[in-house]
Amino acid sequence: MIEIREVTKIYPMGKKKALDNVSFDIPNGIFGLIGRNGAGKTTLMRIIATVMDQTGGAIYFDGKELKANRDEFRKSLGYLPQSTKLMPRLNIVEFLDYICIMKGVKDKKERKEKIAEAIETVGLVGEEKKKLGNYSGGMLRRAGIAQALIEDPKVLIIDEPTTGLDPEERLYFLNLLSRIAMERTIIFSTHITADIENLCRNICILEQGKVKYTGDKDDFIDGIRGRLWEIEGTAEDEAKLRQEAIVTSVSYVDGNAKVRYVADEAYGDSVEVKPTLEDAYIHALGGVKR
Numbered sequence: 425m426i427e428i429r430e431v432t433k434i435y436p437m438g439k440k441k442a443l444d445n446v447s448f449d450i451p452n453g454i455f456g457l458i459g460r461n462g463a464g465k466t467t468l469m470r471i472i473a474t475v476m477d478q479t480g481g482a483i484y485f486d487g488k489e490l491k492a493n494r495d496e497f498r499k500s501l502g503y504l505p506q507s508t509k510l511m512p513r514l515n516i517v518e519f520l521d522y523i524c525i526m527k528g529v530k531d532k533k534e535r536k537e538k539i540a541e542a543i544e545t546v547g548l549v550g551e552e553k554k555k556l557g558n559y560s561g562g563m564l565r566r567a568g569i570a571q572a573l574i575e576d577p578k579v580l581i582i583d584e585p586t587t588g589l590d591p592e593e594r595l596y597f598l599n600l601l602s603r604i605a606m607e608r609t610i611i612f613s614t615h616i617t618a619d620i621e622n623l624c625r626n627i628c629i630l631e632q633g634k635v636k637y638t639g640d641k642d643d644f645i646d647g648i649r650g651r652l653w654e655i656e657g658t659a660e661d662e663a664k665l666r667q668e669a670i671v672t673s674v675s676y677v678d679g680n681a682k683v684r685y686v687a688d689e690a691y692g693d694s695v696e697v698k699p700t701l702e703d704a705y706i707h708a709l710g711g712v713k714r
């Protein structure tokens with residue numbers, strides 16, 4: 425369990441607080457950190473990963489303060505930054521061998537076993553000869569996970585891992601995370617709510633450095649249940665709803681505006697619809713922008 429308490433971050437050249445009095449708990453399992461660009465996700469992950477210091481507040485890992493126990497904590501932590509350029513001239517076996525040596529695995533046979541196991545887990549069997557420089561985005565993310573698994577971390581911090589992946593790679597990656605989530609804490613940041621809709625039980629939504637919501641994902645969605653409507657209407661209907669309700673999405677079908685919105689009462693011949701995490705998220709942010 426990780427406890428984040430009143431964490432604030434002000435960058436030396438920063439104009440505003442990148443994190444402003446952020447407090448929440450991260451239990452075991454996969455935890456979703458959601459927020460738009462600039463919300464503070466990377467800043468918070470870097471602080472939890474002990475790569476950077478907070479300006480104020482504290483983080484506790486199983487009750488122990490993080491900064492004071494940094495060396496101990498680092499051993500049980502894996503961090504995959506937002507953009508990882510692994511070593512392009514090495515293949516996956518050479519790369520993982522290097523990681524093993526860095527981690528102090530001296531025995532050659534033991535290294536070989538650990539590497540084979542990691543490659544198997546992330547589904548890169550058959551791709552051992554290819555240079556990492558020739559890997560696709562999805563394969564590189566998997567290689568990054570393989571590297572982290574060598575350390576067998578209790579906590580895995582992954583910053584926006586699905587950005588730039590094609591749909592197939594993305595699905596594979598999300599499945600991989602749910603497979604390795606047993607007995608681990610995985611902190612997963614994203615601005616795409618669909619990524620974590622079926623993956624996480626607990627979430628935190630950051631907005632401009634502040635916590636907008638934290639807790640059970642289903643409770644969050646339930647917050648707008650019974651108040652979410654959908655109508656296929658005209659441009660005038662859309663304009664009216666944008667003024668009088670909180671619109672969570674608009675799509676245009678055959679010249680009609682299909683509007684989903686949160687309101688206590690239905691407008692016109694709207695039908696009630698089942699909320700998604702995206703609906704609840706956009707609602708919490710105050711509705712869609714123009």
Ligand SMILES: Nc1ncnc2c1ncn2[C@@H]1O[C@H](COP(=O)(O)OP(=O)(O)O)[C@@H](O)[C@H]1O
Binds near residue numbers: 436438439459463464
């Ligand atoms: N090195 C830095 N110096 C100054 N400001 C920064 C720096 N890194 C990030 N910021 C600012 O901190 C805020 C949060 O950024 P970041 O943590 O990268 O958000 P996210 O990962 O959610 O997109 C943004 O306003 C960003 O401009």
Ligand SMILES: [Mg+2]
Binds near residue numbers: 465466467506584
């Ligand atoms: Mg970021």
